[in-house]
Amino acid sequence: NAGVTQTPKFQVLKTGQSMTLQCAQDMNHNSMYWYRQDPGMGLRLIYYSASEGTTDKGEVPNGYNVSRLNKREFSLRLESAAPSQTSVYFCASRRPMDSPLHFGNGTRLTVT
Amino acid sequence: GQQLNQSPQSMFIQEGEDVSMNCTSSSIFNTWLWYKQDPGEGPVLLIALYKAGELTSNGRLTAQFGITRKDSFLNISASIPSDVGIYFCAGSPGKAGNMLTFGGGTRLMVKP
Numbered sequence: 001n002a003g004v005t006q007t008p009k010f011q012v013l014k015t016g017q018s019m020t021l022q023c024a025q026d027m028n029h030n031s032m033y034w035y036r037q038d039p040g041m042g043l044r045l046i047y048y049s050a051s052e053g054t055t056d057k058g059e060v061p062n063g064y065n066v067s068r069l070n071k072r073e074f075s076l077r078l079e080s081a082a083p084s085q086t087s088v089y090f091c092a093s094r095r096p097m098d099s100p101l102h103f104g105n106g107t108r109l110t111v112t
Numbered sequence: 113g114q115q116l117n118q119s120p121q122s123m124f125i126q127e128g129e130d131v132s133m134n135c136t137s138s139s140i141f142n143t144w145l146w147y148k149q150d151p152g153e154g155p156v157l158l159i160a161l162y163k164a165g166e167l168t169s170n171g172r173l174t175a176q177f178g179i180t181r182k183d184s185f186l187n188i189s190a191s192i193p194s195d196v197g198i199y200f201c202a203g204s205p206g207k208a209g210n211m212l213t214f215g216g217g218t219r220l221m222v223k224p
Contacts (some may be wrong), residue, residue: 004154040121042200042214043155056209090154100145101212103154 002026006091006104013081013111021107023091031094032074033058033101034066036087043090049074050095050096081111118201118215126223131188133199133218141203143175144184145212158199159186165172193222 013019025032030051032079035043038081045058049068065077078085088108092101118135125131144163147155159170161177161184168175172189184201201215
C-alpha cells in the first residue's frame with residue numbers, strides 16, 4: 001500500500017521550460033490537492049479536486065494548471081516555469097468529510 | 113486571506129525537556145490540526161481537534177483547541193531525539209475541509 005506517490009522527487013528547470021508533476025494515490029480517496037511549501041510560509045494550496053472531474057483554484061493558482069486524470073491521478077503542470085516557482089510541491093488526498101490529509105513525499109523543484 | 117501565526121519559529125532544546133508551541137489566527141476556525149514533517153517527507157497528522165476547548169492527547173503529545181476558536185496549542189512532554197522535525201498547525205473553517213490554512217511551522221531540534 002503505497003499511499004500517495006509523487007514523481008519526480010527532484011527537478012531542475014530553466015526559466016520558460018514546462019513540466020508536469022505527477023501524483024497518484026491508491027487509497028480510493030475522492031479529493032486530491034496540490035500544495036507548495038516555501039521556507040517560513042507553511043503550505044499553500046495551489047489547486048484541488050474535490051472529486052473526479054472537478055478542479056478548483058486554491059490560494060496561489062497563478063502559473064499552474066491541473067488535470068484530474070481519473071480518481072487515482074492528479075497532475076500539476078507548469079507551462080512556463082519562473083524562478084518564483086522554485087519550491088517543494090506536495091500532493092495530498094483524503095476522503096470527503098474525513099481527516100486527515102495524506103501527503104506524498106514531495107517534489108523539490110528548482111527553476112534557474 | 114486568513115493567516116496563521118505559529119510560534120516559536122524554531123526551538124533548540126535538551127532531550128527530556130517539555131516543549132510548547134502555539135498558533136493564533138486572525139479569524140475563527142472550526143477545526144485545528146497539528147502535523148509533523150520529517151526531513152524529505154510529507155507532513156503526517158498528529159492530532160485533530162474539532163471542538164472549542166477540546167484537549168486531546170496522542171502519547172507524549174497534547175493539543176488544545178482554544179476556547180476563542182482563534183488559537184491552538186501543542187505540547188510535547190519529555191522530548192526525545194526522534195521528535196526532531198517541523199511541526200505545523202493548520203486550521204479550517206469547516207471539518208478539515210478543502211481550504212486548510214497552514215502556519216509557518218516550528219522547527220524543533222533536540223540535543224541528546
